[in-house]
Amino acid sequence: MLQVMDYSKEPRRDILCIDVKSFFASVEAVERKEHPLKARIAVVSKPDSNGGLVLASSPMVKKLYGIKTGTRLFEIPKHARIDIVRPRMALYLEKNLEIISIFKRFVSDEDLHVYSIDESFLDVTQSHRLFGSTADIARQIQAFVWEELHLVVTVGIGDNPLLAKLALDHAAKHDQAHNFIANWHYEDVQETVWNIAPLRDFWGIGSRTEQHLNRLGIHSIRDLAQADVGKLKKKFGVIGEQLFFHAHGIDRTRLSESFVPKGTSFSKNQILNKDYTDKHEVEIVIREMAEENAMRLRRHHLSTGLVKLSIGFSRDVAERGFSHQLPIAQTDSSRKIIEGLLVLFYRHYQPIPVRVVNVTFGKIEPKSALQLSLFEPAEKLISQEDLDKTIDMIRKKYGYTSLLHASSLSSGGMAVYRSKLIGGHRSGIQK
């Protein structure tokens, strides 16, 4: 007996999920006046290190060498005729904005949800009178993006955001014959959604959840749709229930309601170029990362009330590392933030080689008036604040490298290197 859903009460919207084919690599191709589908480019996170990671590769590179996102640099054959390119995040961000401006010709702001640097959802239910059918709108967007930017976009169409996203990932991206557009609706779930394999390719299922499901005898999306919801809920909590409904193509998210940018945390993550055995060198890295993150706070007139520090140990040891957080008085002061992080660091430090450092600020709030602490004389507080602002101003004008704390100049310091990065990647902007 097949478990099938009654879709008559489910929302039916006209949702597009759009992404740019091999976005970073395609932008690089266009910059070189090449056709994005014919170019042979791989954008690699750290081209200088064998451990560098492919962030995007041209369709041709995928086809000829099987190189895709996540491939390591050392896995790329030496003889391969591929341009290995350093990421230019600032450039991609610019192109992203141009593409979004094209979307806005077709939908109002509330019906647009920018999901990532190269993926957006559009609810075009209200756009038909002006622009025609859903498929017409998809084709017009493709045409505009091609004419104006020479980029190829792929479009998934569905009754809700999930179906649109699945249509995009599992059909549109691979289907050049149909002009990179795919349409999935409730009626097609059994022939489309249920056939997605392996499990981990499904949105929301990673390798861990796949293993867990396998242990429960669930090996396909069809199996998942036939499973006992009660049991899933018991094993996975609310996620279990959600997985079950997703397997049936059900998703009640309304774009116009869901689009509430959270923005509650800022984080900096860094895999060090070697294992750090000297705790002072780790401290310096923490200071730098905190400083950069604090600059970001001040630039946006925000403050944090919670600092988190995660330390990952070297792969050579059995221990994994630790992660701790500490509430602090709402602040944007580098000094206070660093103080909190170092409390965490020295409270939990063990003499084990460190390879990964993560600094996160939580409880981010708009900065109101100057927040005075009861325990600190007001004058001292203000002067520290002025100092931070001055430092930021100079850095904004002359670049991060123009002002470094003395500690950053020792061998553990990577601030200079990192200053050339935006979002962890080279910005491509000359300082």
Added chain:
DNA sequence: TCTGGGGTCCTAGGACCC
């Protein structure tokens, strides 16, 4: 010799309160 970086959400267990 091989470790990207920036996010969000969920959960279990403990502290604390009434």
Added chain:
DNA sequence: TCTGGGGTCCTAGGACCC
């Protein structure tokens, strides 16, 4: 005399996404 119980908040860890 009693191993109460529920709510809320916090923390650490895990899992996922692009």
